[in-house]
Amino acid sequence: MTHRTLIVTSTMFLLLLAIRTNLVQAQQYAIRSIDVPGAAATEISDTNKSGEIVGCYTVTGFNAGFPGVVLANATFKLVKYPKAAATCVMGVSNDGKMAGWYADTSGNTHGFLLAAKTYTSLDYPGAVFTQATKVNNSGVVVGAYFDGTTDHGFKWQSGTFTTIDYPGASKTFAYGINDSGTIFGNYTSGTFHGFSLSSGTFTSIDYPGAAGTGATAINNAGRRPILGLQPQLHLRIQCPDPLTNRRARRSECPTWS
Secondary structure, three states: OOOOOOOOOHHHHHHHHHHHHHHOOOOOOEEEOOOOOOOOEEEEEEEOOOOOEEEEEEOOOOOOOOOEEEEEOOEEEEEOOOOOOEEEEEEEOOOOOEEEEEEOOOOOEEEEEEEOOEEEEEOOOOOOEEEEEEEOOOOOEEEEEEOOOOEEEEEEEOOEEEEEOOOOOOEEEEEEEOOOOOEEEEEEEOEEEEEEEEOOEEEEEOOOOOOOOOOOOOOOOOOOOOOOOOOOOOOEEEOOOOOOOOOOOHHHOOOOO
8 A cells, every 4th residue: 555644754743843842831731642552553633622532543554454533531533534544534633534545555645634424535636635634613624735746735625626835945844724714834945944824925924943844733822832753653632631631720721723
C-alpha cells in the first residue's frame, strides 16, 4: 500500500513542545498516555472543546491497514471509511464533524468528510492523492494534495475546491481552520515556515532564531496551539482528562472557544 501522511518530525515536535511549554507554563494540564487497547501504535491528531480525541491506530505497523478512532467519554469508537483498507481521522470540529484520509484497496489515498453519519470522499481534481486534515463547524475542510510534482494546500466548501499556495513556496500544507475561516498550515521555502491565511491575506509565522517553524492548529479565539505528532509517540495534553472523564477545575484548564 502506498500513501502519504502529513506528520511533524520528532525534531520539530520537541522544538515546538518546548516553545509551547514556555507559553503556557502558567496553566496546568493533565498529561496522559493514550493507547488503543491491543494496538502496536496509536496516533493522535486532534481534539475539540467537548474532549473528543481523534486519530488512528494499528496492531501491526503503520505500513499495514488500520482504522480511525475516536475517544469520547473514556470510550474508544472505530471510524472506518466504507470498504477502505485504512482510515485515519485527522480533525474534528467542535460540533463533531470529522475529516481525514483513507486508502482504498488499490493503495490510493483520498480525503473524507464525516458529517451526520454520512461520508463524503474528497479528491482534488487531477491529484495523485488528497488528504483532509481539519473541518470547522460550517463543514469547510482543509488539507493537502499532491499533483505529481509538489504538494499544495486546499480548501473544500460545499463541493468546491480552492488551492492554497503560499506565495513563492515550493510546497504548502493546510493543517487547520477555525470557525471564522482562518486557515493555518506550513510552507516550504528553503526551510519550513508556518502561515495563517485570513480574508485572503497570508502571514508567515517564524519563531525568532528557529531553523524552522510549523503551525498545525488554531482555535476560535485566534490563538495558535502548536502540536506535534508522530507514530508511537503516545503523548497528548488534554483538559479535562478524557481517559477518566474527570471534570477538571476551571483553573486547571486552558481557555477554549
